[in-house]
Amino acid sequence: MREREALVKQTDDDLQARWNHPRWWVERLQADHPLHWQQLLEVAQKPAPMTLRVNRLHHTVPAYQQQLASIGVGAQAVGAQGLQLTRAMPVHQLPGFSEGHVSVQDAAAQVAAPLLLQGMENAKPWRILDACAAPGGKTGHLLELYPNAHVLALDVDASRCERIHQNLQRLGLQAEVLAADAGQPAKWWDGQAFDAILLDAPCTASGIVRRHPDVRWLRRPTDSGQLAKTQTALLKALWPLLVPGGRLLYCTCSVFKAEGDETVQAFLQSNTNALLHPSPGHLIPGQVSIGLPVEDNPLGEHDGFYYALLEKRLG
Ligand SMILES: C[S@@+](CC[C@H](N)C(=O)[O-])C[C@H]1O[C@@H](n2cnc3c(N)ncnc32)[C@H](O)[C@@H]1O
The missing domain is CATH 3.30.70.1170 (Sun protein; domain 3)
Structure with a gap:
């Protein structure tokens, strides 16, 4: 009891003890989000809404x-x-x-389908690729908005493809579902370009830690960089499949910049036919955030996401 003040100060000064996250994770958030890192960590300790x-x-x-x-x-x-x-x-x-x-479906995840399809006439039979689709949350949303679209829903994990089928069956909607590696189109692509591509890439899930509290302890500091390489490879492999004038929405449920802004900026530098549309960028969990037309479309209490909408220039 006599040492209480000193001991509390000691734990408060220890980032890992103070925030219940690995030290490297806290330091990365401090570097990536100097204005919001505390909010990100506070939200991660609270229950997520349904x-x-x-x-x-x-x-x-x-x-x-x-x-x-x-x-x-x-x-x-x-x-x-x-x-x-x-x-x-x-x-x-x-x-x-x-x-x-x-x-x-979390409010931040609900941004994906309308953002990708905004302004596209919804009666047309667009060809849409949902490249990392399981369990099919966003596939279902795409089809609810554009029931006439032909959606190819891919996932590398065959057992997770079953979840896409179940979800679509419950919604009464149809897509072509394929267990395949989106990074190797030569193995599954029929050569017909897509009008729109959703790339909801595998990531560290650092934006949804409150839904998976163990994630922070299971991840290693190098994971984000490794996943960024996978994300870059997927972007590179899928970009040629897009029709000129078509759009690709890249997203992750991560708040680490290596899996968001940095991946997309590097892609833009090496692909001069790619144009970045105004899109939310990093959505900070728990608040209505950056980049969205917030007055018109408040998201309430939502998860952390990253969104970048890319368009392939004509010609
Ligand atoms: C973030 S989850 C997708 C969530 C889904 N879009 C939704 O809204 O329900 C990422 C998915 O990518 C899949 N995946 C990982 N690498 C892949 C690859 N190379 N090709 C296709 N799918 C892949 C994983 O199996 C996982 O199901």
Whole structure:
């Protein structure tokens, strides 16, 4: 008791003890996000909210919010199609869940499909590649918005492809699902260019640590650099598959710059036919953040993500 003050100061001065994250992780956040690193670490200690994506083929957001209210469940509208629940609940208690009326998807993840497809006429049979698709959260969203699109959903992990099938079946939507390595198109591509590509690349998941609290302790300091190499290789392999004038949305659920801005800036330097559209960049978890038209589209309490929308120049 007599030494309490000194001992508390000692632990408070120790980054790992103070923030319950490995020291290297805290130092990386300090370097990457000098203004937001404390917020990032604070959010990582709290429970994540449960957010739904309302399937607009079935309901408007206010109509589903009303259905929830009628069974005593409070929810706040977030983003274009999201409802953040005041408390988490089992999915089978959600009205119409088995019939695909809603899906569970964080508000930041719900940014992907509309950002990739914005301005594309939605009746056309666009060819869309979802390159790292399992378990199919974003595949389902793409098809809810553009049911006439032909979506090829790839994942290198065959067992995870099964989850894409299950998700699409629940939503009553169809895609071509293939277990294949997106980094080796020669093995699966039929040579027809895609109008849009979603590359939701494998990453450290540093933006969703509150949903997977063990991730911070399982990762090694070198993982981010290794994954950045994989992400760069995937970008490089998929870019030639895009039609001139087409778009590729690169995203990760990481807040480390090595897997976001740095990967994309390096790609832009070596690919002069790539144009970076205004897009959110790094979404800092827990707040409405940087780059989004926040007044029109507040995301509420969301995960950490990175988004870069690239367009292939014509000619
Ligand atoms: C972030 S998750 C995708 C989440 C998914 N887009 C969603 O919204 O539900 C990344 C996925 O990439 C897959 N993956 C990793 N390397 C791959 C590769 N070379 N080719 C295709 N898929 C890959 C993993 O198996 C994993 O399912």
